[in-house]
Amino acid sequence: MKYKVLALVSLFAAMSANASVIYDENGVGFVGKGDIQSLFDWNNSQLQENASLLEFxxxxxxxxxxxxxxxxxxxxxxxxxxxxxxxxxxxxAIDPRKNSKGMITGFNLSGTVDGGEEAYGIGDCNGLGADKTLVEGSIVYEGDENPLLQVRYTSTGDWFDLPISQ
Structure with a gap:
């Protein structure tokens, strides 16, 4: 019985080690390599080889x-x-996190990349005119206010959801 409990604890610890997707509403956070490996069914060497072709x-x-x-x-x-x-x-915007041996251990998320001249950050009052400021309490959301992170392998692949793990 002791071995069964130990095996279950080990299995639970291994599964929770893979679940490391954390980000905030500004797109800052982290995605662990285990989440990517599980999603694409890759071993470690496949992740190291394909990491530069991932898009978030x-x-x-x-x-x-x-x-x-x-x-x-x-x-x-x-x-x-x-x-x-x-x-x-x-x-x-991502920055692969590497260990002391140069192996990728995950991906640091450092925010979003502007999509063009008409792209606004939420609450952004920049643009034409000077000294514009956000009117306090004026932000109104309709629909889903929480962003969802997605990843794909190569620019022609399908997008896959990476929900926040707790």
Whole structure:
């Protein structure tokens, strides 16, 4: 009986070691190599060989709207405009994490990569005009406000979800 319990504990520890996908709403976090290996059914040497061909992205469904304000002229007239973004689909900036032997042990997520001139970060009031600021409390989410991380192998492959593990 003692050996069965020990075997179950070892199995549980091995399974939980693979589950290391953590990121925040800004796209900063970490994906462990075990999650990628399990997803693509790769051994360690296949992961090391194919890591440079992996692509990561964040997606959300719905829209986000917020207001920006600025003041002009000698009377400091207040101006407000609304900015919105729909269905976020943006690349994730990654940096492979390596051990002292140069082997990839996972992928550090360092945020998102701008998709073009019209891409806005949530609450971003930059753009035309100066000194625009976010109107406090004006961010409104419709749909899913939490981004989902996805990964694919090569630019022609299918995207696979990488949900946050606890």
């Amino acid at each position: 992205r964040f997606i959300t469904a719905g829209s986000v709207t917020w207001q920006c304000e600025w003041f002009t002229g000698p009377t400091q007239k207040r101006h407000v405009n609304s900015v919105s973004t729909h269905a976020v689909d943006t690349s994730a």
